[in-house]
Amino acid sequence: MQRLTIVEIAELAGVSTATVSRVLNGKRDVNEQTRRRIQQIIERYGFTPHALARSLSLKKTNNLGVIIPHTADYLFSSPYFAELIRGMGEYANRRSYRLILSTTSEERSSSEVYHGLLYGAVDGLLVLDVRVGDERVLWLKEAGIPFALVGQDPKAPSVSFVDSDNESGAYQATKYLIELGHEEIFLVNGPQEHWVSQSREQGFRRALKEAGLSPAGIVYGPFTVEAGFASAQEILKRAGSDFGLLAASDLQAFGASCALKQLGLEVGREASIIGFDDVPWAQYFDPPLTTVRQPIFQIGQEAARALIGQVESPDSEPIRSVLPTQLIVRQSTRSPDG
Amino acid sequence: MQRLTIVEIAELAGVSTATVSRVLNGKRDVNEQTRRRIQQIIERYGFTPHALARSLSLKKTNNLGVIIPHTADYLFSSPYFAELIRGMGEYANRRSYRLILSTTSEERSSSEVYHGLLYGAVDGLLVLDVRVGDERVLWLKEAGIPFALVGQDPKAPSVSFVDSDNESGAYQATKYLIELGHEEIFLVNGPQEHWVSQSREQGFRRALKEAGLSPAGIVYGPFTVEAGFASAQEILKRAGSDFGLLAASDLQAFGASCALKQLGLEVGREASIIGFDDVPWAQYFDPPLTTVRQPIFQIGQEAARALIGQVESPDSEPIRSVLPTQLIVRQSTRSPDG
DNA sequence: GCCCCAATCGTAATCGCTTCCACAGGGGGC
DNA sequence: GCCCCCTGTGGAAGCGATTACGATTGGGGC
Numbered sequence A, B: 001m002q003r004l005t006i007v008e009i010a011e012l013a014g015v016s017t018a019t020v021s022r023v024l025n026g027k028r029d030v031n032e033q034t035r036r037r038i039q040q041i042i043e044r045y046g047f048t049p050h051a052l053a054r055s056l057s058l059k060k061t062n063n064l065g066v067i068i069p070h071t072a073d074y075l076f077s078s079p080y081f082a083e084l085i086r087g088m089g090e091y092a093n094r095r096s097y098r099l100i101l102s103t104t105s106e107e108r109s110s111s112e113v114y115h116g117l118l119y120g121a122v123d124g125l126l127v128l129d130v131r132v133g134d135e136r137v138l139w140l141k142e143a144g145i146p147f148a149l150v151g152q153d154p155k156a157p158s159v160s161f162v163d164s165d166n167e168s169g170a171y172q173a174t175k176y177l178i179e180l181g182h183e184e185i186f187l188v189n190g191p192q193e194h195w196v197s198q199s200r201e202q203g204f205r206r207a208l209k210e211a212g213l214s215p216a217g218i219v220y221g222p223f224t225v226e227a228g229f230a231s232a233q234e235i236l237k238r239a240g241s242d243f244g245l246l247a248a249s250d251l252q253a254f255g256a257s258c259a260l261k262q263l264g265l266e267v268g269r270e271a272s273i274i275g276f277d278d279v280p281w282a283q284y285f286d287p288p289l290t291t292v293r294q295p296i297f298q299i300g301q302e303a304a305r306a307l308i309g310q311v312e313s314p315d316s317e318p319i320r321s322v323l324p325t326q327l328i329v330r331q332s333t334r335s336p337d338g
Numbered sequence C: 001g002c003c004c005c006a007a008t009c010g011t012a013a014t015c016g017c018t019t020c021c022a023c024a025g026g027g028g029g030c
Numbered sequence D: 001g002c003c004c005c006c007t008g009t010g011g012a013a014g015c016g017a018t019t020a021c022g023a024t025t026g027g028g029g030c
Helices: A006-013 A017-024 A032-045 A051-058 A070-076 A079-094 A110-118 A135-143 A166-179 A195-210 A225-237 A250-262 A296-312 B006-013 B017-024 B032-044 B051-058 B070-077 B079-094 B110-118 B135-143 B166-179 B195-210 B225-237 B250-262 B296-312
Strands: A063-068 A098-103 A124-127 A147-150 A160-164 A184-189 A217-220 A243-247 A272-277 A290-293 A320-323 A326-328 B063-068 B098-103 B124-127 B147-150 B160-164 B184-189 B217-220 B243-247 B272-277 B290-293 B320-323 B326-328
Touching: A006 A017, A006 A032, A017 A032, A051 B051, A063 A070, A063 A079, A063 A110, A063 A296, A070 A079, A070 B079, A079 A098, A079 A296, A079 B070, A079 B079, A079 B098, A098 A110, A098 B079, A110 A135, A124 A135, A124 A296, A135 A147, A147 A296, A160 A166, A160 A296, A166 A184, A166 A195, A166 A243, A166 A272, A166 A290, A166 A326, A184 A195, A184 A225, A184 A250, A195 A217, A217 A225, A225 A243, A225 A250, A243 A250, A250 A272, A296 A320, B006 B017, B006 B032, B017 B032, B063 B070, B063 B079, B063 B110, B063 B296, B070 B079, B079 B098, B079 B296, B098 B110, B110 B135, B124 B135, B124 B296, B135 B147, B147 B296, B160 B166, B160 B296, B166 B184, B166 B195, B166 B243, B166 B272, B166 B290, B166 B326, B184 B195, B184 B225, B184 B250, B195 B217, B217 B225, B225 B243, B225 B250, B243 B250, B250 B272, B296 B320
Parallel strands: A063 A098, A063 A124, A124 A147, A147 A160, A160 A320, A184 A217, A184 A243, A243 A272, A272 A290, B063 B098, B063 B124, B124 B147, B147 B160, B160 B320, B184 B217, B184 B243, B243 B272, B272 B290
Antiparallel strands: A098 B098, A290 A326, B290 B326
């Protein structure tokens, strides 16, 4: 466990620590011979500079914090989350950054978590589960901490964020449901205070309006199977069997689908259901789920990229990136020519 | 962004940094009055000690590293993973530790990732996706880095690990399948080099042996939907319709179930399928999935606890913890009195 | 009044690394 | 031959905390 320090390497090489440091960081101003000699010694002893000491002196940790609000517990139950983290981690690691995960508990706000656990330990923060007028962006801006949002907050004008084109995705999906000729069209939405929900609702409404229709109903709830199940039950009380349903997540679509089946309705015959996300197993649903694909992995990568951009050049323009969504038609919607 | 340091707090309070530090860390040897005065100033200015500086001087980072091998990409597609991380994070945060996530890429081994990215940045490592004779436990032991395994490596005698009782879970499930009177019983297992797979297979075989039966077939593969689907297709080539199938994950069970349906077999009538994990939406499967429940969240917590134990007292006995599994009967297995 | 000890607090070293600044030596321009 | 500059190197001051060690004070026991 007793590892060498730069001092010992310097002694072994008969030079000063300054020179060793220069070699480690690939700086100029080192004679090619000494450089090689030092490199050999470093390699022979398997020396690695101590990350902490390096960070302290550089005032740079190469750590990115991911704060998951306790209200976003559902994130964990969602494949969305894992894929997002994977994307963020992949890009971060590629750029020699690490990801620090931190969940806020009931008792502690994000800002307390930051000051208690994360201050000095991260270069910036990745903010998930953004809601409209999110208090977190306020204190982050005020505190001058670099950050990037996954999702948008229209009330926060010039901040870095990455989002997918929810409006368009919902629009396409709704339009498709209309084309299938369903009498009534419902939306099982996410939590109302999230911009992601609001923009999907906008797309939903736009498609209906263009067709001269109005929404048969909109319900809000978390992005979970349970919520989808409950919402569908609610809807089924006041709907016929010929309806189209757009869910704001594949999980909700899954839950809704189960609710229909329980009542003996065959999904993809009379009623149609469309999900959102295209989680890896959506194609294995019964029936395979028609859904709006989001490039989740890529969103994670982009978010990390945006944050690292902010970290490395704080005065640069914020990155505001909206990635495309795409309707994937499978069998949970009825056949167009049926 | 310009935050106060302990020096400035000391000046404001008219004391030395030593005293401020003593107050911050709740040490003795500080007059009650001065303590209060300093505390007030700290609060007024919202001072938080710089985590890095603190760590450097304490030689303690309060960071736990989680290394996810690139070969375990499937982990991310599994709800198991998110739940595990959630458990680890919850316990870690409660003990004022942070979780650092690091995925190894194709080009870099765990040990390279550690030395390049994590050395000096973490107090210990949480090791996922353990295989039998895992090289990682070797270099970790050699390097003297505290660590804890999620899952077991029977070849590594005295290390901390947390696992669930896979043998017993598989035994119970298999026994249940036998009781249902199925002619043939299959196992869709995980990767063969994992102890988790081997021990489940042991439970599977034990149950069969006790009943005087022998396995109809065992196939190995990753814990994914795709693998379950493929394995079931393989099995269906050489099986009748009256068989029981135990899968090593809910995802595999899900995939297998889809394969059966594609051939018009009704799962839970003739053939029975049992999963493993009891992921949150297993009950919403069609049909609701009979499965072996693992306490995943708790495993995460325990693993963090074991690691922190090793970190804080390296000479303490390793924690070796096996958590119970439980068969949850739903409708993907046929009714006992049918 | 002297000595000793407990309580309280400060000085300075330390953690391991980066980097500013100074300095030595050699070569080229004049 | 003198001066300047450029290259290569080392000394030492940071980064922001913790803490070993020492110093000061005041009070109690004699």
